[in-house]
Amino acid sequence: MFRKTLAAIVLCFIAAPLWASGSDVPRDVRERALKIAAGLEKLEKDAARRPSSPPPSAEVSEADLNAWIAWRVAAEMGKFVKSIELRLLDDNRMEGKIALDLADSPVSMLLPAGADFYFAGAGESREGKIRLTMNSLYLGSQRLAPAFIDTVISVVAGLQGQKATSLNDWYPLPYGIKRLESRRGRLICHYR
Secondary structure: OOOOOOOOHHHHHHHHHHOOOOOOOOHHHHHHHHHHHHHHHHHHHHHHHOOOOOOOEEEEEHHHHHHHHHHHHHHHHOOOEEEEEEEEOOOOEEEEEEEEEOOOOHHHHOOOOEEEEEEEEEEEEEOOEEEEEEEEEEEOOEEEOOHHHHHHHHHHHHHOOOOOOOOOOOEEOOOOEEEEEEEOOEEEEEEO
16 A cells, blocks of 8 residues: 655644634635646546546646645634745655744744745655654754754634644545655645
8 A cells, every 4th residue: 555645734724723713825826736636636526527537636746735735724724824835746745935924923922934845755644534743843043953844733723622633643635645656846635
């Protein structure tokens, strides 16, 4: 059984409840993101209609995935998360950047107002869930222990009266996806 995934997507879904709605995205980015969302919804419906056929899959380019992530960030995390950018690698590895603006946040006691995190990691998905293994984490050029992200998530969740989560937890995948597989510059979404 393949247990491949793009780990960075989990950052969007882990952090989504922690930040309020934010700014809008450019029209072309929104259109690309909505095209991906519509395509994934169509695949899910096709999979439900033909349960005996081979499981469908969809391939998403790195550029389109980043457009979808930008759309989700603006819709769900835009108050403090300014952007998340990913670079997809073979064997479910990825690298990325998360840009934060913490100027009006209690977390600014722990981090600079404009914090740029750079990370590398891998992940696994199975049975419609995903989890992340972060191999390296930097705040600017300063190396941090990957467990630092769990600390930030815990502090923000506590300040907002929410349950703390961890990057090591399993999180549900969107749109009925059962597993993900990353290759250089591409993400393959598998159903069933």
